[in-house]
Amino acid sequence: MNNDRFLRRFLSHIKCSRCGQTFEVGDVNVLGNQDELWFLSVSCPMCHNQGLVAAVIRDGKGRQVATELTEREFHQIRRLAPLTMDDVLDMHNFLKAYGGTLREAMGQEMTEGR
Ligand SMILES: [Zn+2]
Known part of the structure; x- marks a missing residue:
C-alpha cells in the first residue's frame, strides 16, 4: 500500500x-x-498534545480508524518497554485466533477502564 496516500486519507479522519x-x-x-x-x-501542531493511534487498514473495504488513545493512555504506554517483533507476532497470533472482527477486538481492549 502507498504509505503517503494512506496517511493523507487517514489524517482526514482524525483531529487532536x-x-x-x-x-x-x-x-x-x-x-x-x-x-x-x-x-x-x-x-x-497547535497545543502539542501527543497521542498514539492504532488503525485497522483493510484493502478493498476502505480504511477504518479503530481507536485513538487519550494523552493519559499514551503516557502510560510510553513508560512501557518498546514493542519487539515478538510482541507484534503475539498480537498477530491473538488476532488470528480471535473469533470476532479486529475492530471489536480493538474496541474492547481500548475502552476498558474508561
Ligand atoms: Zn491540539
Whole structure:
C-alpha cells in the first residue's frame, strides 16, 4: 500500500483530541504495522498534545480508524518497554485466533477502564 496516500486519507479522519486541530503528514510518525494493523504517533501542531493511534487498514473495504488513545493512555504506554517483533507476532497470533472482527477486538481492549 502507498504509505503517503494512506496517511493523507487517514489524517482526514482524525483531529487532536484536545483542541480539534487537524494533523498534517509531518505531524504523524508511523511506528509500524503488522498486516492490516498500523500504529502511529501524532503530535498536535497547535497545543502539542501527543497521542498514539492504532488503525485497522483493510484493502478493498476502505480504511477504518479503530481507536485513538487519550494523552493519559499514551503516557502510560510510553513508560512501557518498546514493542519487539515478538510482541507484534503475539498480537498477530491473538488476532488470528480471535473469533470476532479486529475492530471489536480493538474496541474492547481500548475502552476498558474508561
Ligand atoms: Zn491540539
